[in-house]
Amino acid sequence: MRRPRADGLMDGMGAMAQGAATHIPVMRDEVLTGLAVRADGRYFDGTFGRGGHARAILARMKDRGRLLLMDRDAEAILAAQRAFARDPRVMIRHGNFADAGAWDEVRDLDGALLDLGVSSPQLDDSARGFSFQHDAPLDMRMDRSAGRDVADFLACADEGAIADVLWRYGEERQSRRIARTIVAQRARSPIRTTRELAELVARAIGRRERNKHPATRTFQALRIHVNDELGSLEHGLRAITGALKPGGRLAVISFHSLEDRIVKNFIRGERPMSAPRGLPPPQQAAPPLRAVGRAQFPAEREIAANPRARSAVLRIAEKLP
Ligand SMILES: C[S@@+](CC[C@H](N)C(=O)[O-])C[C@H]1O[C@@H](n2cnc3c(N)ncnc32)[C@H](O)[C@@H]1O
Numbered sequence: 001m002r003r004p005r006a007d008g009l010m011d012g013m014g015a016m017a018q019g020a021a022t023h024i025p026v027m028r029d030e031v032l033t034g035l036a037v038r039a040d041g042r043y044f045d046g047t048f049g050r051g052g053h054a055r056a057i058l059a060r061m062k063d064r065g066r067l068l069l070m071d072r073d074a075e076a077i078l079a080a081q082r083a084f085a086r087d088p089r090v091m092i093r094h095g096n097f098a099d100a101g102a103w104d105e106v107r108d109l110d111g112a113l114l115d116l117g118v119s120s121p122q123l124d125d126s127a128r129g130f131s132f133q134h135d136a137p138l139d140m141r142m143d144r145s146a147g148r149d150v151a152d153f154l155a156c157a158d159e160g161a162i163a164d165v166l167w168r169y170g171e172e173r174q175s176r177r178i179a180r181t182i183v184a185q186r187a188r189s190p191i192r193t194t195r196e197l198a199e200l201v202a203r204a205i206g207r208r209e210r211n212k213h214p215a216t217r218t219f220q221a222l223r224i225h226v227n228d229e230l231g232s233l234e235h236g237l238r239a240i241t242g243a244l245k246p247g248g249r250l251a252v253i254s255f256h257s258l259e260d261r262i263v264k265n266f267i268r269g270e271r272p273m274s275a276p277r278g279l280p281p282p283q284q285a286a287p288p289l290r291a292v293g294r295a296q297f298p299a300e301r302e303i304a305a306n307p308r309a310r311s312a313v314l315r316i317a318e319k320l321p
Contacts, residue, residue, distance in 0.1 A: 024306045025052025026253055027314050030296050031113060032056055034251045034316035040064040044243070046097030046236060047071060048080050049119040056111075058089065065089050067104050072096045072121065072143040096143070098235035099147075101242060111249040112240045116233065116259055118142065118198035118223070120308070121298045130223060132215055138191065140223045154191050159183045169230075169258065170221030178204045178218060194219075224258070237266045241261060241288055244319040250289065253314050256272035259315045260295070267291050267317045289317040 025031070031053055037043065039062040045054045048071040058067055069080050069092045077094040084090040091105055097114060100106045118130055122142065127135030129150065138151040154162065159179045166175035181204035182191065191197055201215035208214070224230065237252075244250060250267075254260040269287025296314040303310045 014113060021196070023188075023311075025056065025261050026115065026306070026309045026312045027296065027298055027302070028053060028056050031115075031251050031253070032060065032315055034296075034314065035111040035249045036066075037115065038065070038110055042066045042068075042108055042110050044068045044100065044106055044240065045070070045114040046100060046112065047115045047241065048076050049115065050079055050121060051083055052077065053113055053115060053122060054080075054084075058087070063089070066091070066105075068103070069093070070095055070097055070100065070103070073119075075118065075125075077315065079121075088213035096232055096236075098232040098239065100236060101239035105318075106240070106243045109240070109244045109248050109252070110272065112244060113251045113253075114233075114236060114240070115253045116229070117255045129194050130171065130215065130219075132194045132219060135193055135195040138194055140219075140226055142227050147226060147228075150197075150226055151190070151192055153222065153226060154182055154197070155186060158279065165225045166218055166221045168221070169224040172217040172221060174205050175248070180204075220256075230258060230262060233262050236265070237263070241319060246319055246321040248319045249292070249320070250317045253312050255311050255313075260315070263315050264295070267315060288320055290320055292316040 034144055037057055037060040043057055048054055049067045054069055067090050071077055080092045093103055122128055123131050126136045129136040129139040139149040141147055142148050163175040163179035163183055166172040178201055181200055185200055200213040201218045205214040252263045254263055267289050298309040298312050
């Protein structure tokens with residue numbers, strides 16, 4: 001079995017096709033098969049993006065089918081409204097899938113999909129600051145109406161907190177050195193743009209890397225942090241599993257090992273086992289899910305056609321009675 005590639009961390013994205021106009025949903029056929037989409041079923045897509053998977057699910061549905069769409073990015077939601085405002089099978093809500101449980105419609109689901117990460121339109125929009133390919137304000141929030149952006153975090157956080165984020169979410173070995181350089185730089189002038197940060201990291205690391213910019217891990221780590229991506233995933237998995245019918249299917253596409261580990265452990269029902277000294281460990285609750293098959297990876301053909309798919313890992317699970 002191929003292992004999830006840690007360098008998914010370096011992509012800085014979930015995979016969609018290049019360019020805002022074209023979208024290649026990753027492992028689309030595998031997702032449809034895994035969800036076992038039924039014509040009159042009720043489905044939740046918590047990461048609409050530009051709707052590549054959503055369209056494929058809808059194409060298998062008849063009139064009584066329902067598709068609930070969510071995204072935390074207001075622009076994705078605008079795209080969903082433009083595409084599906086007149087389709088009575090579709091309901092759309094702006095929000096974080098971590099809060100899916102607060103949406104009344106998210107219940108009795110036959111299936112749910114999370115296609116994690118960021119989209120090509122997000123990466124390619126130079127105003128969003130996700131990519132150092134464009135010089136842009138350091139924002140990187142998927143939901144620009146909530147939370148603090150990267151510029152704010154780098155301006156206020158202490159050196160240790162910055163180093164921790166780079167180490168934990170970017171597995172950046174030079175985390176302390178980069179954090180020290182950031183703190184020294186911001187004492188002279190604030191770090192406001194993607195280019196300033198990318199150059200600063202390259203200076204701090206001081207050596208070239210083959211095939212990738214030295215700031216790739218730093219950008220990825222800061223994005224995960226400001227969007228609380230791993231916390232959202234943990235909450236979202238619980239909320240969505242709670243809303244699945246017995247026999248309902250969950251499909252999750254991850255793009256790096258930190259995400260995939262959370263998904264894999266959740267499906268296995270693994271939780272930390274600890275008990276006060278001298279007492280037996282607590283009983284592990286029976287997992288509410290069973291894994292359907294093993295982790296799946298995109299075929300070489302798909303990766304060749306859409307390089308952004310290369311670090312994807314798909315896991316399917318079924319809710320137990
Ligand atoms: C890889 S894209 C999804 C692409 C989509 N499956 C398609 O085929 O077009 C990921 C999307 O998920 C959204 N997203 C990421 N984390 C989210 C969260 N916690 N809650 C809601 N949306 C999220 C991002 O804003 C982005 O639009």
